[in-house]
Amino acid sequence: MAFNGTWKVDRNENYDKFMEQLGVNVVKRKLGEHDNLKITIEQNGDKFHIKESSTFRTKEIDFTLGVQFDYTMADGTDLTGTWVMEGETLKGVFNRKDNNKVLTTTRALVGGELVQSYSYDGVEAKRIFKKQ
DSSP: OTTOEEEEEEEEESHHHHHHHHTOOHHHHHHHHTOOOEEEEEEETTEEEEEEEOSSOEEEEEEETTOOEEEEOTTSOEEEEEEEEETTEEEEEEEETTTOOEEEEEEEEETTEEEEEEEETTEEEEEEEEEO
């Protein structure tokens, strides 16, 4: 349950390019880079409860490892996919409902920070969070 706790975004790497590749307009991209995202993760076995709080919205998500579910991103993009554990890394593979392209997301603890990595259509990005 190493992921348990509240994590606040500290910095981004290539996040604007990632959002641009997703088709997010420039205004939403600029807002997204400074959303003050806070993620609270509660893991109980293979079940997760995640609360995402930002300047723009608060969303709660429940999922079970290996079980497909639907998710809507902050920009309104609808996805369907699954989270699994690969060693100490939480990996999500999601398909966009509008174009069926794959978005891969991982969460891993690196040096006491939560590193959330994204890969979509040839563009990679990271958001690094510090524990609160």
